[in-house]
Amino acid sequence: MLSKSTIVGAVIAVCINAALAGANDYTFEPVKAEFKKGNATVAVRLIHKPSGKPVADAVIIQTRIDMAPEGMAQMDSPLNLQPSTDPGVYSFKTDLPMAGRWLLSIAAKVQGEPETVVGKITYKVNE
Ligand SMILES: [Cu+2]
Numbered sequence: 001m002l003s004k005s006t007i008v009g010a011v012i013a014v015c016i017n018a019a020l021a022g023a024n025d026y027t028f029e030p031v032k033a034e035f036k037k038g039n040a041t042v043a044v045r046l047i048h049k050p051s052g053k054p055v056a057d058a059v060i061i062q063t064r065i066d067m068a069p070e071g072m073a074q075m076d077s078p079l080n081l082q083p084s085t086d087p088g089v090y091s092f093k094t095d096l097p098m099a100g101r102w103l104l105s106i107a108a109k110v111q112g113e114p115e116t117v118v119g120k121i122t123y124k125v126n127e
Contacts, residue, residue: 025049028070028106029072031089033097035125037099043091044106044121054088061116065094067103068122079104096125 031043043064046055066076079092096102104121 013115020050021050022114023113023117026055026113026117028117028121030121030123031054031091033121033123035064035096035123035127037096037125040096040105040125041093042123043089043093044104044119046108046110047088048121052104054086055082055110056087058090058110058117060090060106060108062105062107064105065092065096065102065123067098068103072100095116096123099125099127101125 012065025048027049028044029046029047030107035042047053048055060081063079063081064076066072066081068072075098077094077096079094082091082093084090090106090108102123102125104123105118107116108119110117111113
């Protein structure tokens with residue numbers, strides 16, 4: 001039979017695991033990873049990996065999209081967050097004026113997760 005202290009110990013272990021899981025439990029995935037150059041709406045889905053569920057109501061605190069470094073000194077575009085139509089999907093209007101690889105960097109706060117969740121997604125932009 002399990003003693004009371006064994007059960008308490010098990011409960012504490014579960015809580016510590018939950019606390020350690022942190023920001024790595026979340027991932028940003030592109031809804032679509034390829035665009036034609038010009039105006040684009042880039043959308044990302046935020047997923048809670050252990051459950052596989054999309055995470056709605058995250059607060060996007062930082063975004064940046066720029067051309068992947070090779071050869072490009074500084075080429076970035078503003079991103080404008082759009083109202084959400086699909087829970088867990090975060091969409092941004094932007095302009096990708098040049099063919100090549102563009103890198104989206106994104107940071108978000110998720111309810112109940114003290115760490116900031118960050119992601120990097122590469123997009124292929126075609127002529
Ligand atoms: Cu460029």
